[in-house]
Amino acid sequence: MPQLNPAPWLSTMVLVWLSLGVMHQKVKLFQNIYPTTMCCGAPRPPWPWPW
Amino acid sequence: MIPNLFEIFATPYLLKMPLMWLAVMMPAMVLFTPSQHLVTGRYILLKKWTMKQFTKQIMNPLPTQGHKWTVFFMTLMMTLTSMNMISLLPHTFTPTAQLALTMALAFPLWMATVIIGVLKKTTRSLAHFLPEGSPTILIPALVVVETISLLIRPLALGVRLAANLTAGHLLLQLMALAIIHLPTPMWPATVAVATTLMLLTILEVAVALIQAYVFVLLLSLYLQENI
Numbered sequence: 001m002p003q004l005n006p007a008p009w010l011s012t013m014v015l016v017w018l019s020l021g022v023m024h025q026k027v028k029l030f031q032n033i034y035p036t037t038m039c040c041g042a043p044r045p046p047w048p049w050p051w
Numbered sequence: 052m053i054p055n056l057f058e059i060f061a062t063p064y065l066l067k068m069p070l071m072w073l074a075v076m077m078p079a080m081v082l083f084t085p086s087q088h089l090v091t092g093r094y095i096l097l098k099k100w101t102m103k104q105f106t107k108q109i110m111n112p113l114p115t116q117g118h119k120w121t122v123f124f125m126t127l128m129m130t131l132t133s134m135n136m137i138s139l140l141p142h143t144f145t146p147t148a149q150l151a152l153t154m155a156l157a158f159p160l161w162m163a164t165v166i167i168g169v170l171k172k173t174t175r176s177l178a179h180f181l182p183e184g185s186p187t188i189l190i191p192a193l194v195v196v197e198t199i200s201l202l203i204r205p206l207a208l209g210v211r212l213a214a215n216l217t218a219g220h221l222l223l224q225l226m227a228l229a230i231i232h233l234p235t236p237m238w239p240a241t242v243a244v245a246t247t248l249m250l251l252t253i254l255e256v257a258v259a260l261i262q263a264y265v266f267v268l269l270l271s272l273y274l275q276e277n278i
Contacts, residue, residue: 008062008071013155015072016146019079020156024126026083030098031122033085 059224060217063144074144075152078133102129105264109271117278120271127156128267135216135259139252147262148216150209157209160270165201168277176277208269215262219255226251 063070086095105128110121131147138145146152168176180197181190226248233241 008069009151009155012071012075012146012149012151015075016152016155019076020126020130022076022079023083023130024123026079026085027102027126027129028122029085030083031102 056221056224059220060145060148070144071146074137074146075134077137078130082129082133109267113271113275114278117271117274120274124267124271127270128263131212131263131266132260135263136256138216138220139255139259145216145220148213148220150213153209153213154205156266157212158205161205161208161273164270164273164277167274171278179276204269204273208266212262212266215258219251219258223248223251223255 063074083098091099102125106121106125109124109128110118113120134145134147137143138147165176168179180194180201182193182197185193226244230241230244230248233244
């Protein structure tokens with residue numbers, strides 16, 4: 001059932017933007033550490049097989 | 052006693068503490084944690100490849116000014132994809148089935164694209180209210196229709212994601228309930244429903260990925276119109 005009490009809505013909105021903010025910083029860091037050019041190792045298949 | 056089928060969409064509680072924050076923050080806490088290894092391994096390569104494919108697909112049509120939105124769109128895509136996929140595990144909560152979450156994303160982002168269009172290219176963004184080559188007699192009606200179409204975009208964006216996920220999860224729950232409650236002599240029906248449930252789960256995986264992609268794609272299209 002839709003919530004009419006605004007508090008859960010507001011907390012959800014704040015939480016989702018907080019989550020996006022944290023993820024945004026992590027993605028920026030990831031892009032800085034690992035630029036999208038292949039380097040530093042032999043090309044491997046892009047799926048996590050153990051062999 | 053009729054069970055409440057929407058109980059699965061209620062916020063889970065542990066010792067009277069709402070666990071909504073855990074469900075929403077889970078992708079941000081788990082994904083893209085910086086590794087101690089600088090040399091790429093398979094997992095990092097998989098992430099890089101995924102990001103590159105999504106980036107190329109979504110950001111290609113956008114002009115250069117729009118490319119500053121790349122990291123944000125990829126973040127949004129990864130967050131939505133991971134929330135949708137995690138929710139497919141049994142007994143988990145679906146954050147993206149909550150209108151509060153989807154509207155909290157859709158409305159401000161749509162508004163941002165409209166404000167960018169109005170501030171940077173006012174005449175061009177107003178010109179979108181009348182499609183090119185429309186007959187003169189239809190102009191008043193078309194302007195009204197296009198205005199309504201513009202104003203309904205955030206609602207459609209938010210509700211599309213929430214409704215797709217809600218419907219899928221509800222269907223999965225209904226079929227699971229049917230399998231549990233079918234009597235033993237009706238085992239062929241149980242097998243048939245179980246097979247359908249497995250196929251539906253595969254469909255739900257596809258829907259989870261596609262809906263996240265569609266959300267970001269539509270936002271990029273709205274940005275493309277206004278930038």
